[in-house]
Amino acid sequence: MTAPAAPRLFPGLSLAPGRPRARLLLAFLCALLVVVALLAVDKGAVEISVAQQFSIVAGKLGFRLPWHFTVEQEATLLNIRLPRVLTGLLVGAGLGASGAALQGLFRNPLADPGLVGVSSGAALAATATVVIGDALSLSLFKLPAIFQLFAFPAAAFAGALVTSLLVHRLATIAGQTVVATLLLAGVAVNALAQAVSGFVTFYATDAQIRSLTFWKLGSLGGASWISLGVLAPFILVPVVIFPRLARSLNAMLLGESEAGHLGVNVERVKKEIVVLVSLAVGASVAFTGLIGFVGLVVPHLLRLLVGPDHRKVLPGASLLGASLLVGADLVARTVAAPAELPIGVLTAIIGAPFFLWLLLRDRKWRVIH
């Protein structure tokens, strides 16, 4: 027997190996999601007891329950909190799964929509849409409402798509991803997006700027049922399709030509991933601004617990990402009530130390090259 297997987890903590563990974990993540979501709906700046919550929901479905509630409580629960929590679930799932998919695509655990510049590209496109549209007197606000709603996520999707393709082209040499180039490409794209964004806002009117700076901080505060309705397909489609690409992604981790020899249609898979990631990230940025680190932290945690098999990582990343974001948002809006902390700050507080820890740990196992 040669040296003992290197631990995937923190040394000292072991779980039974094999597939039962993964199933157990996914079930646990589902349960966690439900618990976090219920907690998030229950807690908030406005006090609403559980009984009242039931009353409110029952009331909307046509039943009367004996617990009274005020108009403010009803509006808060149904029009502010519920859409907000659901938006958080969707965006968290989208960002988590997109991070996992990007890491598979680039064959590198450091790829994250924010680091790699995809989020900035999306934000820039949405910014440009407002300002340029106004400049050309094509004010979006004059279009029928349905176009208005879809205009931002569509523009952000286009921005994310262009950026993903650009970064992929820059960072891939002879079919291999060169990590240093990947990260540099991300830095370059982020810098470019900042510069162009600065240029655009320079010429923007004050009113436009105010609606744009909101994006930079990231917030779930603007969530409404309508925005949720538009956001949902942009996120659910990728989240549901990603796990189907899991096996191909696993094979692609061996290398693009090796995956081809295993029968994977590599070009098609790459295109699908890029499009799906752009949809999810673009829509998230359009509706909730820039929220970083979720796409980096979540897949990593998953891989530590269940290994790098995408068949477990992809669905797990959606579940965990949703829980994480909703949990972080809960903290953001209760800790400093009645004000709220920017959610990007919270994800950074969790994500940045985690990132540092990853790099430290990697010096031992050399998993990140």
Add this chain to the structure above:
Amino acid sequence: MIEARGLEVRAGGRALLEDVSLAVATGELVAVVGPNGAGKSTLRKALCGDVGVARGEVRMCGRALEDWPPVERARVRAVMQQDSSLTFPFTSLEVALMGRLPHLRGAEGVRDYEIARAALDAVEARHLEERLYPTLSGGERQRVHLARVLAQIWEHSEGRERYLLLDEPTSNLDLAHQHSTLAVARRFSREGVGVLVILHDLNLAAQYADRVIMMGGGRVVASGSPSEVLTREAILETFALPVIVTEHPQLGCPLVVPVSTSAVK
């Protein structure tokens, strides 16, 4: 039968392969030898469709390579490349299991696990089953990839022919493992798999191959049985290395022995 006819591959104005024709039939082990830059890897890439050919064509089982849908092709032909860049912490067993991908309908079944383990056994890497790939040595990694590739064509798929292309599978291996690897390759060829192996070591080619193809300067210089191809003159001409070719004391195949240059005019 994998056939190549009149292959020509160009890059940057240079011809990497020129007018190369060869065939690999089922049940035989063909070794491709040649000095660095002779075009061996390019030939492998052309045979796999990984590189575009300016002229000529490749056919597998009578069908042009482009006409094979990727999954069907993967059920019939497995390729092991020289270098692999896997950086994620899969276990060796998981890597070997990936070879079963083209055959899967849904999740892996019991049989797939059996095959993966048997493949690891065949390359003497079974004890590495639970080890994480990034923690393995170069030689261990190479054997795990070989196991994956063997697992891919372990069984007949719909009674079809099977092929195995190995590009320098022994480069990181110690002497014992070099031989066991080629022994496995030969065993597979005896079971009906058509095997093409690119080798640096002429003696390994001599010992294990049914046919040897010697390449030089992008062309096929010689093709035939080991004793026909591995002659003193051919080796001197192609490798610029003076050798003595004698007979292996036990196996009867050619034994190539380099001699010191100072002893030759």
Add this chain to the structure above:
Amino acid sequence: MKWKLASRSLIAALCLLCLAGCRPAPDADKQRGVAVTDAGGQKVSVADSSRVVSVGTANTETVAALGAASRLVGVDNTSGEYVSEAKDLPKVGTRTALNAEGIISLRPTLVVVTSDVGPPQVIEQLKAGGVAVLTLPADYSVEAVKGKVRTIARTLGLDAKGEEVAASIDRDVEEVKRLLSRAQSKPKVMFVGRGPNMPNATTSGAGTTIDEMIRLAGGVNPFDDFQGFREMTDEAVVRAAPEVILMTEKSFERSGGVEGVLKFPGVALTPAGKNRRVVAVSDEYFQGFGPGVGRAVRGLALKLHPEIQD
């Protein structure tokens, strides 16, 4: 397998919730009470103005000037900084990053905001919560200030007091005009701003509160060819040739006094730089046009034209 089931049930739950939420919110405007027209031209009915959340320093100052500070239950961060009556009140965040639920938790009956608050959805969320929201335009002019004072006063049921405050603004402005009639110059005044997180100094163009104040105080803003704030450049500054440099006290200190200011792009080559004429005024002067605008303009006018002092 498990994943398909989980995702399908999640989608189903989502649809159910969407259906639950898709009914119109309670109609807040049906209540009786004061009717005012807000910035969007919409009519707003305010039945009860006993608990007020005010967002925007000018708005908070107005509420205080009307003697209704006791009705305030929450303000935005900046109001808390600049309006003494609001210092100890709960803070609802910054004007551009409000939290509707947080505001609702203070149980206000009226929320006063400017039209540029963010996120924009907050206003709708508050209305849906049954809270009356008065949206005021973000205009800068003395007339606009008086208009806002009157609107807020009307909403709070303090019409008479509102007229008083408006009248006092008028008096202050008249006083300034009287003083300025003695002014012997109309100096070119360049505003220089240096915020805590900004590496470079900026100056103000047209369309800002500062621009308006300079004009009211009997000065001229040489930078009238652009809107908003821009970074200073050597050439632009020298070409503008300002005679006075105007800063807030905090910026002045942060820049290192007169010596520091002289180091800004181009300043040393301007008449203001050569005469070392730097005027530092209290930060409150520029926090949006509120009821104290008259006094602020007077203070600025005196600093720009020391000769007009009574």
